[in-house]
Amino acid sequence: xxxxxxxxxxxxxxxxxxxxxxxxxxxxxxxxxxxxxxxxxxxxxxxxxxxxxxxxxxxxxxxxxxxxxxxxxxxxxxxxxxxxxxxxxxxxxxxxxxxxxxxxxxxxxxxxxxxxxxxxxxxxxxxxxxxxxxxxxxxxxxxxxxxxxxxxxxxxxxxxxxxxxxxxxxxxxxxxxxxxxxxxxxxxxxxxxxxxxxxxxxxxxxxxxxxxxxxxxxxxxxxxxxxxxxxxxxxxxxxxxxxxxxxxxxxxxxxxxxxxxxxxxxxxxxxxxxxxxxxxxxxxxxxxxxxxxxxxxxxxxxxxxxxxxxxxxxxxxxxxxxxxxxxxxxxxxxxxxxxxxxxxxxxxxxxxxxxxxxxxxxxxxxxxxxxxxxxxxxxxxxxxxxxxxxxxxxxxxxxxxxxxxxxxxxxxxxxxxxxxxxxxxxxxxxxxxxxxxxxxxxxxxxxxxxxxxxxxxxxxxxxxxxxxxxxxxxxxxxxxxxxxxxxxxxxxxxxxxxxxxxxxxxxxxxxxxxxxxxxxxxxxxxxxxxxxxxxxxxxxxxxxxxxxxxxxxxxxxxxxxxxxxxxxxxxxxxxxxxxxxxxxxxxxxxxxxxxxxxxxxxxxxxxxxxxxxxxxxxxxxxxxxxxxxxxxxxxxxxxxxxxxxxxxxxxxxxxxxxxxxxxxxxxxxxxxxxxxxxxxxxxxxxxxxxx
Amino acid sequence: xxxxxxxxxxxxxxxxxxxxxxxxxxxxxxxxxxxxxxxxxxxxxxxxxxxxxxxxxxxxxxxxxxxxxxxxxxxxxxxxxxxxxxxxxxxxxxxxxxxxxxxxxxxxxxxxxxxxxxxxxxxxxxxxxxxxxxxxxxxxxxxxxxxxxxxxxxxxxxxxxxxxxxxxx
Numbered sequence: 001x002x003x004x005x006x007x008x009x010x011x012x013x014x015x016x017x018x019x020x021x022x023x024x025x026x027x028x029x030x031x032x033x034x035x036x037x038x039x040x041x042x043x044x045x046x047x048x049x050x051x052x053x054x055x056x057x058x059x060x061x062x063x064x065x066x067x068x069x070x071x072x073x074x075x076x077x078x079x080x081x082x083x084x085x086x087x088x089x090x091x092x093x094x095x096x097x098x099x100x101x102x103x104x105x106x107x108x109x110x111x112x113x114x115x116x117x118x119x120x121x122x123x124x125x126x127x128x129x130x131x132x133x134x135x136x137x138x139x140x141x142x143x144x145x146x147x148x149x150x151x152x153x154x155x156x157x158x159x160x161x162x163x164x165x166x167x168x169x170x171x172x173x174x175x176x177x178x179x180x181x182x183x184x185x186x187x188x189x190x191x192x193x194x195x196x197x198x199x200x201x202x203x204x205x206x207x208x209x210x211x212x213x214x215x216x217x218x219x220x221x222x223x224x225x226x227x228x229x230x231x232x233x234x235x236x237x238x239x240x241x242x243x244x245x246x247x248x249x250x251x252x253x254x255x256x257x258x259x260x261x262x263x264x265x266x267x268x269x270x271x272x273x274x275x276x277x278x279x280x281x282x283x284x285x286x287x288x289x290x291x292x293x294x295x296x297x298x299x300x301x302x303x304x305x306x307x308x309x310x311x312x313x314x315x316x317x318x319x320x321x322x323x324x325x326x327x328x329x330x331x332x333x334x335x336x337x338x339x340x341x342x343x344x345x346x347x348x349x350x351x352x353x354x355x356x357x358x359x360x361x362x363x364x365x366x367x368x369x370x371x372x373x374x375x376x377x378x379x380x381x382x383x384x385x386x387x388x389x390x391x392x393x394x395x396x397x398x399x400x401x402x403x404x405x406x407x408x409x410x411x412x413x414x415x416x417x418x419x420x421x422x423x424x425x426x427x428x429x430x431x432x433x434x435x436x437x438x439x440x441x442x443x444x445x446x447x448x449x450x451x452x453x454x455x456x457x458x459x460x461x462x463x464x465x466x467x468x469x470x471x472x473x474x475x476x477x478x479x480x481x482x483x484x485x486x487x488x489x490x491x492x493x494x495x496x497x498x499x500x501x502x503x504x505x506x507x508x509x510x511x512x513x514x515x516x517x518x519x520x521x522x523x524x525x526x527x528x529x530x531x532x533x534x535x536x537x538x539x540x541x542x543x544x545x546x547x548x549x550x551x552x553x554x555x556x557x558x559x560x561x562x563x564x565x566x567x568x569x570x571x572x573x574x575x576x577x578x579x580x581x582x583x584x585x586x587x588x589x590x591x592x593x594x595x596x597x598x599x600x601x602x603x604x605x606x607x608x609x610x611x612x613x614x615x616x617x618x619x620x621x622x623x624x625x626x627x628x629x630x631x632x633x634x635x636x637x638x639x640x641x642x643x644x645x646x647x648x649x650x651x652x653x654x655x656x657x658x659x660x661x662x663x664x665x666x667x668x669x670x671x672x673x674x675x676x677x678x679x680x681x682x683x684x685x686x687x688x689x690x691x
Numbered sequence: 692x693x694x695x696x697x698x699x700x701x702x703x704x705x706x707x708x709x710x711x712x713x714x715x716x717x718x719x720x721x722x723x724x725x726x727x728x729x730x731x732x733x734x735x736x737x738x739x740x741x742x743x744x745x746x747x748x749x750x751x752x753x754x755x756x757x758x759x760x761x762x763x764x765x766x767x768x769x770x771x772x773x774x775x776x777x778x779x780x781x782x783x784x785x786x787x788x789x790x791x792x793x794x795x796x797x798x799x800x801x802x803x804x805x806x807x808x809x810x811x812x813x814x815x816x817x818x819x820x821x822x823x824x825x826x827x828x829x830x831x832x833x834x835x836x837x838x839x840x841x842x843x844x845x846x847x848x849x850x851x852x853x854x855x856x857x858x859x860x
Contacts, residue, residue, distance in 0.1 A: 566740065612742035658795050659751065659760040662741055670753045676739040688743075 012053045013106050014306070019046035020099050021377065027092050028380050035076075035083045043091075044073040050098070058181075061111055062101050068123045069094050075127075090126045092381075094119050161190060161222050161247040162229060167197075167215030168240040174210060177236050183218070185232050190222025219247060307407055309367050317367070320360045327352045365555065368408075372450045372459070373401035375414045379421055379448060386425050393432050393442055394425060399449040405457050409549055412529055413459070416522040420461045420545050421446065423519070428465030428543060438540065440464065453548075456531075456573070462544045468537040470494045495535040499523040556652060558669070560645040560677065561628065563608045564616035569650055569669055569679045570639070576629040578644060581605070581622050596638060598629060606689040607640045611664065618642050632682025639685070648672075652679065664688045708811040712833070714840050715782065715800040717765050721840045722800075723807065723833065728784050728845040730795060732803055735779035749799065754783065761797040767848075768828075773801065786849050796849050807840065809833040814842065 026043040047070050054062035069091065075081040097119040104111045164186075168179065186192050200213040207213075220229070226244065233242055331349040334342055376398050387394040405413070429435075429444035436442055447462040470491065477483045477497045489497075499519050526533045530550050537543035550556060550573070557572035585596045586605070594605040605627065609617035619625030619642045627638040650669035655662060655678075666681035712723035738750030738761050747766035751758050761781060766772055773779075781797040788794050817829040830844040 614742075653756075653758050655751070655758055657792075658758060659741075663743065665741075668739075668751060668758045670756065670758075674753055675737075676751050676753050676758055678739065678741070 009057065009106075010306070012057055013102060016050045016053060016102050017099070019050050020095050020102075022046045023095050024092065024381055025377065027088050027095070028384055030083060030088055037077060037079075040073060040077045040083070044070065044077055047073055059101075059105055061116065062098065062105070065094070065098060065101065065116060065120055068120055068127065069098075072123060072127050087126050090119075090122050094123055161220045161224065162218075162226070163245050163247050164218040164220065164229065164233075165215070165243040165245075166218060166233070166240060167242075168212050168236065170211040170213060172212045172236060172239045175236070175239055177239065179212070179214075179216070182232050182236070183216075186218060186220055186229070189224050189228055190220050193219040193221075195219075221247070307368070307370075313363065313367055317360075317363050320356060320363055324353075324356045324360060327356055361555075365406075366404075368406050369404035370407050370410045371402045371404055372410065372413075372457075373398075374410050375417055376401050376448055376450075378414070378418075382418065382421060383425065383446065386422065390426065391431065392425070392429055392444065394429055394444045394446060397445055397447045399447065400451050403450040403452060403457060405450075405549070409457075409529060412525060413547075413549070416525045416547070417448075417459070417461070419519070419522045420547075421448070424461055424463040424465065424543075424545075428463035428467075430466050434466075438466075456548050456550060459547045459549070460544055461547075462542065464542040467539040467541055467543050468495055468498070468535070469539055473497050492535075495537060498535070499533075555649055557647065558650040558679065559628075559647050560671075561608075561639075561641045562643040562645055563612065563641050564614040564618065566612075566614055566616070567645065567671065567675075567677045568608075569677050570628065570630060571679065571682075572647060574630045574632050574682050576631055576636070578626050578628045579638075581627045581638070581640075583622060586622065596627070598638075601636070603629065603636050603638050604686070604689065605638045605640055606685055609640075609642075611685065611688050630682050632686070635683050635686045637682070637686050637689070639680075650677075650679065709808045710811055712807050712809055712840065712842060713782070714804045714807050714835070715780070716802055716804055717768065717800055718770050720770075721804065721838055722764075723809075723840045723842045724782070724784060724845055725842075726806060728786065730783040730785045733781045733783060733797070734777060735775045735781055735799065752797065754795065754797075757795065759783070759795050759797055761799060762848075763799045765799070765801070767798075775799070778802070784845050784849060786845055794849060798848070807833075807835045809835070809840075809842075817841075 023043045023046045026039055026046070030039060047066055051063050051066035051070055054060075054066065072081070072087070072091070076083050076087075081087075097116060101111050101116060166179075168177075172179070183192065183194060195217040197215045197217065198213065200215065201207070202213065229244060233240075236242075327349060331346070331353065334345050334349055338346070379398070380396055383394055383396040424446050429446070430438070430440075432442045435444060445464050447460070449460045449462065451458055473494050474483075474489070474497070477500070478485050482497065482500050483489070499522070523533055526547055526549070531548050534546050534548070535543060536546070558569035559572050559575055561568050561570055579598075581596050587595050587597070587602070589595060594607075595602045596605060597603075605622075608614070609620070619640075622640065625640055625642050626644060627640050628644070629636065629638050652667045653669055655665065655668050662678075664681055664684040664687075665678045666684070667679045668676050669679055671677050711726040713726050713729050714721055714723040716722070736752060738752050740750040741748060741760075747763045749761045749763050751760050753759075763772070780800055780803050782800055782803065783795060783797045785793050785795045814831040814833050816831055817826040818832070820826065828843050828848050830842045833840045833842055
C-alpha cells in the first residue's frame, strides 16, 4: 500500500528552490534598523514549507536543518530576537547550504555532511548567542555546538537504552504507516535489536495481507532521550499498544529473557507470515558518509524540465484555438458545395485562417517566454557577497527585468552574465578611496539593463568604473604574444582582445576573477546562441558590455535566395543590403580573391555556387546576379547569388538530429512546398571561402 | 503424444531462433536488414542537396517535419549509379544512439524483395577478403532458398563519417 512518492519529488524540488529564492531575496532586503515583521514572515513561511515538504518525503537531513533555521526566524518574528547583520549572514549561508543539500538529493548524491554540520553549528551558536530577550527554557537546552542532533526538552534519559514493546493493531498498515520505516528511524538513533512475535498470525488461508498481526520487542541501546523515541511513534500512538521501558530497569525487574541474539527480520513487514521462524536483527547504525570530499563533476541535470506559465497566456491560447475551430468549420461549409460565386468567402476564410495560425504561433512561442528577471534575480546576492569580499561599495541597478526571452536563452544566459558582472565588480569598479580621488561618488553603480531592439533582445552590463585602458590592453596582448608589436588595431578590435583565450589584465589573481578564462567562454556561449557581444568603454568613466541575442531560437525571419535551382535561407538579421556589382568595382587580391568596395570598406566576395558546388548555376558573371552584403558575428562579406526570392518566417530544424553538422550551414527548414532548404551560417561561409 | 510434444518443442525452439529480415536488391546482389530497424518504405522523391559531402550522401528530405538524410547504397558500396525512377525505393531505417535518441536515415535501393525468416544458427560470418572487398557493413551471410543474402549492420551503415564528431568546431 505504498504510494510512489518519487512522482512528487520534482514538484517538491521546484517549490523548494523557489522557496529558497524567496528567502534569499527576503533576507537581502531586510533593513537592519527597521525590520518589517511581514518580511520575516515571508521568509519564515518559505522555510516552513521546505521543512514540511522535506519531512513528508523523508529527507530528514533537510527538515532537521530547516528546523533550526525556523527556530531562529521564529524568534525574530516574535520580536524576541534582534535582527542583526551576522544573523542574516548566517541565514544566507544556510540558504546556500540548503540549496546544496537539495541539489545533492535531486542528483541522488551524498550530502556533504561536514559542511552541513558546520552551518548548523553556526546557526546554533547564533541561536544560543544570549540575544534572546525572553529566554524560553526549551531554547536553552538546544544541543551545544558540535552535537548535530537537536535535543528539545528531554525529560528523562536512560544510560543503557530502551526496551519498546510495540504491538500494532491490525489496521496499522491501512493507516499508511510502515513499521519497517519506523524501525529504520529507530536504528538511526542507536543499536537496535528486534524480536518479532508472530503468535497472532492466523492460518495462511485466513490471512489478509493488508492486516498486521505481528508485534515487536525492540531493544535500543545507547544514550537516547525518550522524546526522540516518542517522536517516532507519534503517528501510530492511536493504532498500537506501546510500552517503553528503560533497558537497565527491565533487566532488574525482568530476569527471564536472555540477551537477544542477532539474526534477521524479513524486511517486508507485510509478508513475514510466510517465514515460520523467529528471527531478530541487529539493525546497524547507518554508515556515516565518507568525510568531506570534493563532489565529483555534476551529472547533467536529469528529469524533464518544466516551465511555469502565466494562466492568462493559456487563456489567450484557448481563445485562439476556439477561433481557429470556427474558421475551420466555416471553411468546411464553403467547401461542401463550392460554387464560383463563393470564391470571395473562401478567400476571406483563408486569410482569417492565416491570421489565426500566425496568432496561434505567436502565443505558443509566448509560452516559452520568461521574463529576464529569472536571470537577474540572482545578482543582488552576488553583488552583495562580492562587494563585501572586495571591500567595495557598489549599488546594483536593474532595468527592464520584465523583458521576456525564450526559456532556452534564459537558461544559457545566466553563466555568461555572471562572468560579466563579476568582471565589472572586480576590474571595473575601483576601491572607494580611488573613486573619491577621481572625483566620483564613493559608491559605484553597476546597471543591468534588458530591452528589445528589432527582433533582438539586448542586455547591457554597465559600470561607472575605470573603463578599459587601450594602451594597457595592447601592451598585455603583445606581452602574451596574442598580437604582433606592429599590428594596427581599431578601438573595437583592441577591446575585443579581452575575449581572447589566455588574456587577463588583472595584476594579481583573485578568487573572483583574473584567470584569463571566462571572457572567451562568455563570447563563445553568446555566439552559440546566435548572438554577439560588444564593448563600449571610456577610460575613467566606465564600460558597457552589450549582449545582442535573438528572441527565440526556434523561429526566425529568413530571406530565401536562389543559387541555380537550389534554395537557401539567409537569416534576415544578417543582411545589410543587396547591391548590383559590376566588374569595375571589383579588386582582385593575388589575382584570385575578389573584393569590392562598399563605401569605405573592402569586402570579400563569396561566390555561393563555387563554395557550394552548385552545377545548375545561371549567373557566373557578377553583373548577372546580385551581391548580398551580410554580417555574421562581425564578419562581413558579399554573397554572390542568382536572385532574391521572398521573405518568410522559418522554423529552424536541426540537421544534426539525424545527420551531422555541415560547414556553412546552421540548420534547415521546411518550405511551403514541403521541400527542405538549408539555412546559411554566415561566419561558417566566410571560413569556408577562405579555405 | 510425447512425440508430438517434442515436435512442438522443436518448433518453438526454431521460432525462438528466427529473425526476420527485409531483403532488397542492389544490382544482382541481395541484401537484408533487420526488420525491426525498418521504419517505413517510401518511393524516391527529389532531395535537397547538401554541399561538400561525399556523393553517396544524396541530400535531405522532409519526413513529416523531420529532416532526414538519404544515402545511396549503390554508391556507398561502389556499385555505380543507377538513374532514379518512380520505382526506386527508399528504405527508412532507424537506430538508437548511445544517448537514447532515435536517429533516422533513408537508404536508396533498387527494389525491395521480401521479408525472410532466417534461423540465427544458420547465419554465417562474413568472409574475409582481406583488403580487396570491404565487408565492414556486413554482419553475416544467410541462405534463403539457395540464394545468398548479405545481412547488413544498420548501426555501422548509419554511422556516416564524422557523424559523431559533434564537438568539431
